[in-house]
Amino acid sequence: MKPVIDIFGLPLEQLTRTLRNDYGKGLFHAEALYREVFKNGGKEIGNAPEFKNSLKLWAALEKAIALVPGKVEETFKAGELVKFITRLSDGLNIESVIIPMTRHNTLCVSSQVGCKMGCRFCQTARMGFKRSLSAAEIVGQVFNARHTLGHDIKNIVFMGMGEPFDNFDAVMTAVRVLNSQKGCDIALRHMTISTCGVVPGIERLARLNYPNIRLAVSINGPEDAIRSALMPVNRRWPLAALKKSLEAYPLPPRGVFLFEYILIKGVNDSMDHARALARFIHPLPVRLNLIPYNPVTGFNHQSPSDEQMHEFAQILTDKGVFVIKRWSRGRSVSAGCGQLGKT
Numbered sequence: 001m002k003p004v005i006d007i008f009g010l011p012l013e014q015l016t017r018t019l020r021n022d023y024g025k026g027l028f029h030a031e032a033l034y035r036e037v038f039k040n041g042g043k044e045i046g047n048a049p050e051f052k053n054s055l056k057l058w059a060a061l062e063k064a065i066a067l068v069p070g071k072v073e074e075t076f077k078a079g080e081l082v083k084f085i086t087r088l089s090d091g092l093n094i095e096s097v098i099i100p101m102t103r104h105n106t107l108c109v110s111s112q113v114g115c116k117m118g119c120r121f122c123q124t125a126r127m128g129f130k131r132s133l134s135a136a137e138i139v140g141q142v143f144n145a146r147h148t149l150g151h152d153i154k155n156i157v158f159m160g161m162g163e164p165f166d167n168f169d170a171v172m173t174a175v176r177v178l179n180s181q182k183g184c185d186i187a188l189r190h191m192t193i194s195t196c197g198v199v200p201g202i203e204r205l206a207r208l209n210y211p212n213i214r215l216a217v218s219i220n221g222p223e224d225a226i227r228s229a230l231m232p233v234n235r236r237w238p239l240a241a242l243k244k245s246l247e248a249y250p251l252p253p254r255g256v257f258l259f260e261y262i263l264i265k266g267v268n269d270s271m272d273h274a275r276a277l278a279r280f281i282h283p284l285p286v287r288l289n290l291i292p293y294n295p296v297t298g299f300n301h302q303s304p305s306d307e308q309m310h311e312f313a314q315i316l317t318d319k320g321v322f323v324i325k326r327w328s329r330g331r332s333v334s335a336g337c338g339q340l341g342k343t
């Protein structure tokens with residue numbers, strides 16, 4: 001019996017190889033499969049012109065192709081924002097969030113079930129680590145958002161459950177599948193990988209030389225003592241090592257890093273912290289997202305007042321940092337930053 005074709009996890013060239021080796025077909029049929037699955041939702045593949053006239057081939061492929069993006073178990077809405085829970089084949093659940101933006105929808109995807117990184121302000125960390133997702137399970141979230149739930153997704157952010165660089169190979173395979181113009185057609189510049197600061201992951205991505213993919217880094221502490229208390233990853237790769245890896249990173253011309261900074265009242269939100277953060281950032285090209293802390297169980301802190309947040313942002317702006325204040329959306333359905341894993 002021929003092996004299952006797990007199409008969600010196969011970059012086009014790999015699918016072509018499989019069709020060539022096992023079915024004596026090639027790129028023509030691989031592209032048709034990609035188009036029917038990723039552009040058209042995979043419901044009528046047998047009626048596509050490439051297969052209509054090759055019924056024997058389609059009969060064989062129909063048995064072999066796995067179209068199992070995971071079952072959407074539940075959806076939650078907060079205004080236009082939609083969080084959905086996917087039940088995976090082994091019964092574990094993951095969460096993804098569709099975020100409407102001015103021009104396109106963005107999908108925040110999970111890369112792991114749970115997370116090992118233990119960031120103190122994060123609900124996912126409280127689940128512990130269950131396992132990493134396969135590339136197919138990552139791509140399955142995009143398929144479900146588009147074809148099961150019917151949302152036009154143009155941007156992907158790897159900012160859901162898990163640390164993407166702790167599942168590097170599967171994430172990069174998913175990127176290649178999502179990027180193919182014959183299928184999902186999501187440009188690299190519309191994909192953002194967000195790390196808590198796993199330096200070897202940043203270095204590996206640098207070596208792959210995908211300059212257009214966007215790199216986001218969760219900072220949250222402008223000094224090692226604060227950052228290590230909030231994010232254990234900082235004990236392994238402190239701020240100096242993180243900065244060194246970013247200085248060596250091959251950004252495209254006019255490219256910037258996206259830095260995330262969650263403001264927690266009385267912990268990292270003073271004016272001295274703002275000045276220290278500006279020093280850390282200089283001279284990196286950065287777009288800084290300031291996000292008020294979203295309360296999670298077991299980490300008893302609050303978000304700062306709007307006034308405090310404005311003052312913090314002003315100090316950075318005065319020092320030439322490009323700052324965006326993000327008022328957290330999705331709090332009511334636990335879809336805000338750091339809240340996934342609560343439902």
Ligand code: SF4
Nearest residue numbers: 115117119122125162
């Ligand atoms: S913030 Fe990200 S890296 Fe940190 S524990 Fe949560 S999911 Fe993991």
